[in-house]
Amino acid sequence: xxxxxxxxxxxxxxxxxxxxxxxxxxxxxxxxxxxxxxxxxxxxxxxxxxxxxxxxxxxxxxxxxxxxxxxxxxxxxxxxxxxxxxxxxxxxxxxxxxxxxxxxxxxxxxxxxxxxxxxxxxxxxxxxxxxxxxxxxxxxxxxxxxxxxxxxxxxxxxxxxxxxxxxxxxxxxxxxxxxxxxxxxxxxxxxxxxxxxxxxxxxxxxxxxxxxxxxxxxxxxxxxxxx
Amino acid sequence: xxxxxxxxxxxxxxxxxxxxxxxxxxxxxxxxxxxxxxxxxxxxxxxxxxxxxxxxxxxxxxxxxxxxxxxxxxxxxxxxxxxxxxxxxxxxxxxxxxxxxxxxxxxxxxxxxxxxxxxxxxxxxxxxxxxxxxxxxxxxxxxxxxxxxxxxxxxxxxxxxxxxxxxxxxxxxxxxxxxxxxxxxxxxxxxxxxxxxxxxxxxxxxxxxxxxxxxxxxxxxxxxxxxxxxxxxxxxxxxxxxxxxxxxxxxxxxxx
Numbered sequence: 001x002x003x004x005x006x007x008x009x010x011x012x013x014x015x016x017x018x019x020x021x022x023x024x025x026x027x028x029x030x031x032x033x034x035x036x037x038x039x040x041x042x043x044x045x046x047x048x049x050x051x052x053x054x055x056x057x058x059x060x061x062x063x064x065x066x067x068x069x070x071x072x073x074x075x076x077x078x079x080x081x082x083x084x085x086x087x088x089x090x091x092x093x094x095x096x097x098x099x100x101x102x103x104x105x106x107x108x109x110x111x112x113x114x115x116x117x118x119x120x121x122x123x124x125x126x127x128x129x130x131x132x133x134x135x136x137x138x139x140x141x142x143x144x145x146x147x148x149x150x151x152x153x154x155x156x157x158x159x160x161x162x163x164x165x166x167x168x169x170x171x172x173x174x175x176x177x178x179x180x181x182x183x184x185x186x187x188x189x190x191x192x193x194x195x196x197x198x199x200x201x202x203x204x205x206x207x208x209x210x211x212x213x214x215x216x217x218x219x220x221x222x223x224x225x226x227x
Numbered sequence: 228x229x230x231x232x233x234x235x236x237x238x239x240x241x242x243x244x245x246x247x248x249x250x251x252x253x254x255x256x257x258x259x260x261x262x263x264x265x266x267x268x269x270x271x272x273x274x275x276x277x278x279x280x281x282x283x284x285x286x287x288x289x290x291x292x293x294x295x296x297x298x299x300x301x302x303x304x305x306x307x308x309x310x311x312x313x314x315x316x317x318x319x320x321x322x323x324x325x326x327x328x329x330x331x332x333x334x335x336x337x338x339x340x341x342x343x344x345x346x347x348x349x350x351x352x353x354x355x356x357x358x359x360x361x362x363x364x365x366x367x368x369x370x371x372x373x374x375x376x377x378x379x380x381x382x383x384x385x386x387x388x389x390x391x392x393x394x395x396x397x398x399x400x401x402x403x404x405x406x407x408x409x410x411x412x413x414x415x416x417x418x419x420x421x422x423x424x425x426x427x428x429x430x431x432x433x434x435x436x437x438x439x440x441x442x443x444x445x446x447x448x449x450x451x452x453x454x455x456x457x458x459x460x461x462x463x464x465x466x467x468x469x470x471x472x473x474x475x476x477x478x479x480x481x482x483x
Contacts, residue, residue: 014467016474017474055466060466060467061466062467084446084460085255088445105420105442106413107413107414107417108417
């Protein structure tokens with residue numbers, strides 16, 4: 001299988017200068033390889049650096065040393081050292097991310113929040129909204145909410161909009177940070193199905209799942225982190 | 228491909244005092260860069276130097292001109308520099324009164340920029356002005372009104388229309404949402420975000436508001452006492468700040 005992500009000897013320590021320069025190590029010497037069609041679960045106790053590693057993969061967190069090689073356009077890009085415009089290009093065409101919380105943009109309706117990653121790829125508005133509506137419907141967001149900005153939605157609804165957005169563009173790589181944390185059983189099942197379909201399409205997935213049921217249903221491999 | 232702007236070792240002194248010091252970066256087509264930092268950190272000095280309004284003490288600002296590629300804007304002649312400012316660049320001032328002509332109509336404010344680049348047909352100028360007023364959500368019926376009768380938010384939107392009507396490649400913005408109340412700010416930000424994306428504009432946005440920076444900018448430069456202390460992808464700089472000053476800035480933001 002094609003390796004989509006190759007993490008090599010990655011280390012990250014947070015230094016809090018505003019709090020006396022205290023250093024908080026997140027992880028050290030992390031190695032991880034993820035192939036197309038894999039769903040690797042990052043597992044370990046709270047504070048083991050799971051979310052930090054996920055954020056490093058997305059370029060949202062800057063590691064101290066090591067490399068994050070991501071397959072993009074048939075070549076390898078090191079997210080740890082790539083300039084901003086390259087990371088943004090990788091995010092646009094190769095790597096999606098479902099964060100724990102939706103960062104809603106004022107005035108943008110839910111349907112467009114979900115369609116945006118497709119629009120960025122040049123998909124015509126109607127087709128992008130079609131796919132967005134399909135996902136929102138599967139995730140049981142009532143149609144009357146589609147044209148409202150999600151800022152006023154409940155936590156669970158926002159999270160489902162976030163999930164729909166993450167899956168919209170069918171990126172070859174998808175990162176999931178506790179996507180099912182605030183969902184009921186019915187919606188968790190939908191997310192499990194979505195992940196299953198993505199795997200079947202050859203997407204490389206990396207996720208943090210606190211829910212045992214979800215973790216067992218979706219993982220092809222568990223990557224244990226000790227912290 | 229060339230960067231649109233290549234800045235090398237840019238320094239501006241005010242006597243013995245530092246305005247901005249040793250700033251270097253490249254801006255690429257379609258990229259939006261935010262410059263953040265507290266008042267007096269040199270953001271506006273830097274923006275003025277970049278936009279040909281304040282000659283630097285040392286260092287160069289090279290712009291990718293259509294004719295000769297990367298050319299130092301302070302080494303080219305004044306007429307050429309002025310032409311560049313009219314055709315390729317836009318400047319959105321914090322106070323819209325600095326960027327508008329308050330004594331002529333809204334339509335004329337937009338049309339004037341078109342005439343400056345050679346448009347002569349009255350009907351077409353008026354049609355384009357009308358189109359741009361609508362794009363910035365100003366009622367077409369206001370086309371003949373003086374800006375004096377506009378609210379602060381409308382003035383700022385009019386200034387944006389005046390700047391974008393000639394399809395510039397690079398827009399400089401100094402605190403574009405400063406002085407507007409939050410609901411007006413949200414509307415303006417949404418508009419700016421859409422226009423910048425749709426037109427594929429490159430922009431340099433000075434702001435002290437980190438939320439504005441997050442919404443508009445692809446990448447950030449953090450300035451303190453005239454120097455760039457940290458730079459990178461916007462969400463990385465804000466979510467994982469490394470420099471003590473950036474950490475202080477980010478942790479000082481009040482959460483509503």
